[in-house]
Amino acid sequence: MSNRTTMFLLLGFSDVRELQILHFVGFLVIYLAALVGNLLIFMAIAFDHHLHTPMYFFLMNLSILDLGSISVTVPKSMANSLMNTRSISYAGCVAQVFFLLFLVGADFSLLTIMAYDRYIAICKPLHYETIMKSRTCVEMATCAWISGLLYAVLHTGNTFALTFCGSNMVDQFFCQIPQLLKLTCSDSYLSEVRVLAFSVCLVLGCFVFIIVSYVQIFKSVLRIPSEQGRHKALSTCLPHLTVVSLFVCTGIFAYLKPTSSSPSPLDLVVAVLYSVLPPIMNPVIYSMRNKEMKAALRRLTGCR
Template identity: 70%
Template sequence: MSNRTTLTHFLLLGFSAVCELQILHFVVFLVIYLAALMENLLIILAVALAHHLHTPMYFFLVNLSLIDLGSISVTIPKSMVNSLINSSSISYAGCVTHVFFLIFLMGADFSLLTIMAYDRYVTICQPLHYESVMNRKACVQMVASAWIGGILYSALHTRNTFAVTFCAGNMVDQFFCEIPQLLKLACSNLYLSEIWALIFSACIVLNCFVFIIVSDVQIFNTVLRIVVSLFVCTGIFAYPKPTSSSASGLDLVVAVLYSVVPPMMNPVIYSMRNKEIKSSLRRLSGGRLFTKNYFSVFLE
C-alpha cells in the first residue's frame, strides 16, 4: 500500500487494438448511434408538434426518449473517439462522470418503464378512473420521481465505487467505465459495500420487473417482453456478480446488450409501431420519409 500512486486516468480495453478492427468498431457504433439519435429525436419532435399527442402516455414516451438519448451518449461517443485516435485513455474525472450518468440514466430508464406499465394497467383495468388517477400533476410527479430517484441511486453507487482504493492497475476490461470492472482493481474491503448495494438494487429491479409483467399480462407482446427481459437480465448479470468471475469477452457482449441496444430499440418497440406516432411522423415528413426508406420496416 505504501507504493500506491494516485490514479489520474484509466485505460479502456474493451475492444481490440488492431487498426482494422478499431475502424469496424467505429463504423458499427456510428451507425447504431445515429440510428438511436434519429429515432428518439423524431419521437420527441413528433409528440411536441402534435397537440393531440399531449397525453400521459406520450409524455412518458418523450421522457423515455430523452433518457435513451442521454444513456447512449454516455458510452458510445467516447469509445468512437478512442478508436479514431487509437487511444484507450479516459481521465479519472471522466470515468467518474461515465459511472454517474450511466447509472443515473439506467435507473431513471427502468423507473420510467415501471411507470409506463402502471399507466397501461390503469388504462385497461381502471378505465373509468384513468383521468383522475393519471392527471397532469400525478404524471409530472411520477416522472420527476424517476429522474430524482435515478440521481440519488447513481450518487450512492458512484460514491461507493470511487471510495475504494485502486491499486491493481488502471486497465478496465470494458469499452466504458463499468462498476464491476472497476471493482476488480480495488484492493480494500470498501468495495464490499458496493457489492451489497448492487445486490440490493438487483432485488429492487426484479420486483419492478415482476410488476411490469403482472400489470401487462393482457397486452404483453413478444417483442416487448424480449427487450425488457434483455435490459433486466443483462444488467443483473453484469453488476451483482463476483468481480473476478467472468471472462472479459462475455462481459463486453453483455455490456453492449444492456447499454447500447435498449436506447436504439425502445423507440421502435414503444413508439414507432404506434399508429398515432406513425401518423404524426408521416405528416411531419410530408408522407414520404417513412414510405421508401429504412424506417418503413418499423412502420408496417
C-alpha cells in the same frame, strides 16, 4: 502502479488500426441511428397534439433517457478508437459511472410508471382521466428522474470512496462498477455486496410491480367481449412489455454472470447488448406496432 490511480485504461476492441476504424464507423452508425430514432420520437410527441397523453408523455421522457444513456458510453469509445488511445481520466470515469447509473436508474423507474399507466388505462378506464392528470404525470416523471439521481449518487459515491492503487486497466469499453471493483486495493467485498444487494432489491421490486400490473391487465383484456377491443388493448401493452424484457434480460445477464479474471469477447458483447441495444430498439419497438405513432412520424417527416 504503487500510487493512487489518476487515470484508467479502457479495454479496446482491437489493436489493429483497420479494425479500430471499423469499430469507430460501426459505433458511429449505431449512435446516429439511436440519435435520429429517439429525436424523431421526441419531436413527434412534442409537436403533435394528438399524442399529448400520459402514455406518450412518459415515452418522450424515455426517449430522452435512452439518448442520454447511449451518449455516455459510445462517443468516448469512438474517440478512443479514432485516436488510437484507451485512456480516460479519473474524473471522466466518475462522470461516466454517475451519468450511466442516473439515466439507467431513471429509465427503469419510468418503465415501472408506464406499466402503472397501462394498468389504469385498461383496468380502470372510467377513472383514467381523474387519476392520470397532467400534474400527476409530471410528478411521477419527476420522481423517476429523482430516483435515478439518488441511485447514481449512492453507488458512485460508494464505489469511488474506495482507493484504486493497483492495475488501472478496466476490462470493458466504458467504466463499469464490477470491473472497477476488481482494481481497488481496499476491501471491496462488503462494498460489492451492498451495491449488488441494493440493486437487486430495487430491480426486483420494480419488476414484481410490473409483473403484477400485467397479470391484472391480461385478466381485464380476456374479459373484453370483442376481439378488436382485445387486440387494441394488447397493442398498447406489447411494445412496453417488449422494452421491459429487453432492458431487464440484458441487464441481469450483464451484472449477474460471474466476472472472469481476464477479459473475454463475451463480456464486450454483453456490455454492448445492455448499454447500446435498448436505446436503438426502443424507438423501433414503439413505432412499429403503434398506428398513432406511425401517423405522427409521417406527419412530422412529410412522408405518405
